[in-house]
Amino acid sequence: MEMSHRSSNYAAIQETAINDLRELLSIPSNYKILLMQGGGTGQFAAVCFNLLGRTGVADYVVTGSWSAKAAKEAEQYGKVNLVVPKVAKYTAVPTQDTWKLDPNASYIYYCDNETVDGVEFDFVPDITNGVPIVCDMSSNFLSRPFDVTKFGLIFAGAQKNIGPAGVTVVIVRDDLIGHHMKQTPSILNFSQMDKNASLLNTPPTFCIYLMGLVFKWIKRNGGVVGMAKTAATKSKLIYDVIEESNGFYSCPVEKRVRSRMNVPFRIGSSAGVDALEKEFLAKAESQGMIQLKGHRSVGGIRASLYNAITVGETEQLAKLLREFAQSHKA
Ligand code: PLP
Structure with missing residues (x-):
């Protein structure tokens, strides 16, 4: 816990964790793995700061309370297109043929597993017009295989499946980095995080160490x-x-x-x-x-x-x- 995050000892811990994650999900080299802070909620904003400026509008598929929160956060930064009708209770994922997508969207956002409501996607949306998919996998990350290349960005707070609260994994396709709004806080800026190998400021080193151990445990268990x-x-x-x-x-x-x-x-x-x-x-x-x-x-x-x-x-x-x-x- 006292190790300097600039030391070679710590660098080895972080690199090993990132390499193990890359191996676990077969993450291609054109996807960056960033270790950020601020949890899932931080990413609700980070996604907007980094990606929403491209067209100013984003599609949100709201299927539960976490995607609803993400959509509400996004309303502060741009136009939010709600893809499926609002419902009083979240109990379903409407099939994609019913979605009202905006062809001009900067991205299409959904939450793979709605933790509060117990609603989990049984498919990855099939998007053919090049609009990148952004997915919150905070509560089912590393619980099943998925094809990373179908996504523009995936994020997951550690505290459900991969370690203690404090570190948030962001997997982002490299062409989506660098389009951030001018006022993006450095700590939420994917470009700065990437350039600094997730060491822009002091990372939650102990959480990352433990997360690395969890990755090893997952590898040992199939x-x-x-x-x-x-x-x-x-x-x-x-x-x-x-x-x-x-x-x-x-x-x-x-x-x-x-x-x-x-x-x-x-x-x-x-x-x-x-x-x-x-x-x-x-x-x-x-x-x-x-x-x-x-x-x-x-x-x-x-x-x-x-x-x-x-x-x-x-x-x-x-x-x-x-x-x-x-x-x-x-
Ligand atoms: N997204 C999902 C699916 C969650 O389950 C949670 C928290 O439980 C969050 C986002 C918010 O995460 P945090 O509390 O790390 O901001």
Whole structure:
């Protein structure tokens, strides 16, 4: 933690982490990997400062609360075209044939996994007119393989799948660097970050060190293909219990786009029975399963099954869910 970020010892740590990430996702050499600060929220603004100036308008596919926040941030810097109709509750990803895209957009933005709502894309948009895709993968990064070349930019805060909060990974195609607005803060400027090898100022060195260890762990455990297999197994364990419960548990999200990372559900009825949900949370906590309460904006329960959660731990939750349903059914 005390190492100078200008030392050769630290340079080796950062370089190894970046090289391992490049290998894990087969990131081509024309894509830069930047390690930035400011989290996902910082990138909501950074994306605008660096890319929105090109035409002044951007497409936002809002499928949950995080993409909604990103679109709201972008409204400060340019024109936002909402590609899909506004909805009261986020439970689906409208298919691409229904999207109203602006051919003049600087980029098309979406969030691959909506952490709060449990909505995960089951496709990468097929964009053929050259408009780059910008994707927030904060909560499902490195949980499945994807073709980097289909994207202009991908960003991910570390704190779900790849390490502690404090570092944000940005993978950006090199031709998209250098189009920033004049007033872009240096700390959010991709060009300056790139020129300075992500060492414009003191980076969160310890977070980057830990993130590097997580990359090694992913490599030892089958890479992103291995992570995808485990994620499918874990999420199926929980969704199966929900489906088998005859409505005792209910997940509002359309089956096609149910998240493998965040499983939101209600207990007792589709709107949730408060007393049952409280009882369940207390029971889970007494067994060491903490923080299963849903996000305050949606309520209910949310089981987050990030890469570090084991199949065994997920089985423990599935078992509790079955027992709880059994003991509360007539
Ligand atoms: N995007 C997604 C998908 C998230 O889940 C989060 C946080 O949970 C954010 C963005 C915001 O990240 P941060 O809190 O690092 O700003």
